[in-house]
Amino acid sequence: SAVISQKPSRDICQRGTSLTIQCQVDSQVTMMFWYRQQPGQSLTLIATANQGSEATYESGFVIDKFPISRPNLTFSTLTVSNMSPEDSSIYLCSVPGRGKGYTFGSGTRLTVV
Amino acid sequence: SQELEQSPQSLIVQEGKNLTINCTSSKTLYGLYWYKQKYGEGLIFLMMLQKGGEEKSHEKITAKLDEKKQQSSLHITASQPSHAGIYLCGALNAGGTSYGKLTFGQGTILTVHP
Numbered sequence: 635s636a637v638i639s640q641k642p643s644r645d646i647c648q649r650g651t652s653l654t655i656q657c658q659v660d661s662q663v664t665m666m667f668w669y670r671q672q673p674g675q676s677l678t679l680i681a682t683a684n685q686g687s688e689a690t691y692e693s694g695f696v697i698d699k700f701p702i703s704r705p706n707l708t709f710s711t712l713t714v715s716n717m718s719p720e721d722s723s724i725y726l727c728s729v730p731g732r733g734k735g736y737t738f739g740s741g742t743r744l745t746v747v
Numbered sequence: 748s749q750e751l752e753q754s755p756q757s758l759i760v761q762e763g764k765n766l767t768i769n770c771t772s773s774k775t776l777y778g779l780y781w782y783k784q785k786y787g788e789g790l791i792f793l794m795m796l797q798k799g800g801e802e803k804s805h806e807k808i809t810a811k812l813d814e815k816k817q818q819s820s821l822h823i824t825a826s827q828p829s830h831a832g833i834y835l836c837g838a839l840n841a842g843g844t845s846y847g848k849l850t851f852g853q854g855t856i857l858t859v860h861p
Binding site: 667726728731735736737 | 780782787788789790792793794795835837847848849850851852853854
């Protein structure tokens, strides 16, 4: 199955600023997914990132707040823009695992102060 | 949209005890995934079930999918402190614009006391 390198692992940010999270996959994948896990909650899908096209956002998530880039089949970034304390969460990227389950990055633990 | 309900929400057991976590879906499951998450970290894939009646085991963990494909259970035999964490079930969304997406249950927090 694929191996994902996700950076940064954690960050503390001032409100009003933006943070860009990166995911690098060791193989080419068509679809990449970005999830948010709020404190004490389960994972919620933010968007699906496809190479060569705009990301598809789930209900409640918008591109202005969570812009996503997918420049090639092994890399994607998620930016959390104009942050507020409510954005404090763990953000995870994921790729399909070729019949062995979806692989997840190690997560980015974001705290907004 | 598909919803998954896990039970119990939390579980505290003594080392060596067996335990079961359940995951019930509002719709037929096309693929059911079990993951383990250590606090604040990423998800570790445990098992994937697709066929009604399917059962898979890895070390001391066994997962089953019922014949109707709407409920799955995760059973841990002779639990150890290393089993502690958050267990999440995830359902693969079928076709259309939802293809490839996972919907997760709310998670079960497992604590194993030595």
